[in-house]
Amino acid sequence: MNRGISAPYLTAINGIKEYNAVRSERDGKKPSAFVLTLGCQQNEADSEKITGMALSMGYTLSDSPEGTDLIVVNTCAIREHAEQRALSLIGQYKHLKAVNPDIIIAVCGCMTARSERADLLKNSYPYVDIVFGTASLQRLPEFIYDRINGSKRIFAEDDDYSVAEGLPIKRESSFKAWVSVMYGCNNFCSYCIVPYVRGRERSRAPEDIIGEVRDIVGEGYKDITLLGQNVNSYGSETGGKFDFPGLLESLAKIDGDFTLRFMTSHPKDVSDRLISVMAENERVAKHFHLPLQSGSDKVLREMNRKYDSQKYLGTVEKLRAAMPDIAITSDIIVGFPGESEEDFEMTLEIVKKAEFDMIYPFIYSPREGTPAARREDMIPDAVKSERFDRLILLQNELSKKKNEAWLGRTVKVLVDGMSKKGNGLYTGRTDGGKLVHINSEKVKIGEFTEIKITGADTYALYSDEK
Numbered sequence: 534m535n536r537g538i539s540a541p542y543l544t545a546i547n548g549i550k551e552y553n554a555v556r557s558e559r560d561g562k563k564p565s566a567f568v569l570t571l572g573c574q575q576n577e578a579d580s581e582k583i584t585g586m587a588l589s590m591g592y593t594l595s596d597s598p599e600g601t602d603l604i605v606v607n608t609c610a611i612r613e614h615a616e617q618r619a620l621s622l623i624g625q626y627k628h629l630k631a632v633n634p635d636i637i638i639a640v641c642g643c644m645t646a647r648s649e650r651a652d653l654l655k656n657s658y659p660y661v662d663i664v665f666g667t668a669s670l671q672r673l674p675e676f677i678y679d680r681i682n683g684s685k686r687i688f689a690e691d692d693d694y695s696v697a698e699g700l701p702i703k704r705e706s707s708f709k710a711w712v713s714v715m716y717g718c719n720n721f722c723s724y725c726i727v728p729y730v731r732g733r734e735r736s737r738a739p740e741d742i743i744g745e746v747r748d749i750v751g752e753g754y755k756d757i758t759l760l761g762q763n764v765n766s767y768g769s770e771t772g773g774k775f776d777f778p779g780l781l782e783s784l785a786k787i788d789g790d791f792t793l794r795f796m797t798s799h800p801k802d803v804s805d806r807l808i809s810v811m812a813e814n815e816r817v818a819k820h821f822h823l824p825l826q827s828g829s830d831k832v833l834r835e836m837n838r839k840y841d842s843q844k845y846l847g848t849v850e851k852l853r854a855a856m857p858d859i860a861i862t863s864d865i866i867v868g869f870p871g872e873s874e875e876d877f878e879m880t881l882e883i884v885k886k887a888e889f890d891m892i893y894p895f896i897y898s899p900r901e902g903t904p905a906a907r908r909e910d911m912i913p914d915a916v917k918s919e920r921f922d923r924l925i926l927l928q929n930e931l932s933k934k935k936n937e938a939w940l941g942r943t944v945k946v947l948v949d950g951m952s953k954k955g956n957g958l959y960t961g962r963t964d965g966g967k968l969v970h971i972n973s974e975k976v977k978i979g980e981f982t983e984i985k986i987t988g989a990d991t992y993a994l995y996s997d998e999k
């Protein structure tokens with residue numbers, strides 16, 4: 534079930550707007566908000582709603598926490614390091630409360646859904662005013678309104694996992710956009726905390742997504758990434774009334790000059806139809822992010838991934854047969870409990886066979902509450918790091934080779950920023966998502982351009998033709 538904007542939301546927005554108008558008058562400047570985003574693209578997309586709400590509440594946006602009136606920290610829980618980082622950053626805001634007792638400090642995102650972390654924030658971070666989970670995002674104005682009206686510190690439990698539509702979005706970029714198509718995850722990979730902190734899968738209605746994409750294409754957005762933990766199961770809770778290939782096909786029909794991307798796909802259910810919709814629609818970027826996690830069938834089974842190395846390689850083959858230029862990227866975890874040297878070598882083997890354009894390697898981090906974290910055959914840190922280094926070394930070689938294959942070709946790129954490297958003046962991204970340093974004065978940020986690739990290394994492509 535989807536829901537729109539609620540009456541308490543509107544009351545809170547209006548109440549805070551009035552409160553902020555009075556303070557603006559008093560202080561001669563508008564109150565400001567600082568939003569810090571940790572974690573993945575889902576959190577970035579959520580933060581764009583938080584900044585959208587902050588603007589509706591009459592705050593201006595600040596890019597530093599100093600001197601602001603509202604701080605929102607959007608946390609991640611995927612690995613221990615992510616949580617430690619969040620806690621240490623929150624720790625740095627203590628002195629801001631001492632300087633300005635009216636400041637409101639809110640912490641949200643995946644880490645707050647872990648009761649031990651929520652308790653820690655409650656007991657050891659007394660200057661944190663509000664703690665709320667990802668399913669309560671749209672209630673932020675209510676929490677702030679209650680707090681400025683003198684309520685106790687707020688620790689909200691996520692109790693309503695329906696999809697909230699209609700929240701304002703302040704996008705970071707004027708040409709790249711995230712569009713969430715679904716929330717949550719049902720897969721319960723044995724190492725992963727996401728299903729516990731983001732709840733079960735729920736999909737947005739296709740008409741809401743199509744409407745949003747049509748609007749942003751109309752505003753000039755050029756690069757649109759559809760987001761979900763496992764986009765292949767989009768619509769599965771509707772018993773097949775709608776599905777991801779169908780959604781992608783409808784979106785690709787929208788008029789305009791734009792590219793569609795999506796992430797993430799689970800290898801267990803990449804359908805032939807998805808591959809053909811990608812191949813047949815020019816607007817769908819020829820990039821597939823397909824997390825492998827491990828090349829050992831034993832480890833994959835223990836990870837509860839529901840595919841084996843053969844099925845994985847079969848999908849890679851199908852993708853390459855349908856789209857010879859496709860870029861394939863992956864996530865890999867090293868040091869899963871019980872991973873033997875042989876298991877790890879199987880991962881290296883499949884990495885070689887799959888010829889990924891790039892990988893995101895991760896060292897296994899036990900997450901309390903997940904089945905893998907209860908195992909007693911943990912891999913020593915030194916072994917994990919050694920495997921991690923070997924994997925990177927291998928992939929660096931392969932990435933270089935994959936990038937060099939583009940030498941001499943003319944490709945379409947979206948120019949997306951200024952380059953700090955080599956001769957480059959600008960940076961851009963190819964259809965496959967590869968970074969290109971462009972040495973030309975003729976291109977413009979936010980626009981597509983055709984350039985010739987004249988250089989390549991492990992990390993990037995280069996275009997040196999003026």
Ligand code: SAH
Binds near residue numbers: 762
């Ligand atoms: N939904 C996506 C990925 C979400 S998390 C998918 O299924 O592919 C992004 C990546 O973090 C995962 O692909 C995995 O490689 C990594 N990851 C998740 N849990 C982890 C853990 N406990 N330790 C190390 N890496 C982990």
Ligand code: SF4
Binds near residue numbers: 719720721725726799
């Ligand atoms: Fe985590 Fe697996 Fe869900 Fe991805 S599919 S979010 S790795 S449980």
Ligand code: F3S
Binds near residue numbers: 571575644731
């Ligand atoms: Fe993303 Fe981290 Fe949550 S990776 S889904 S922000 S745990």
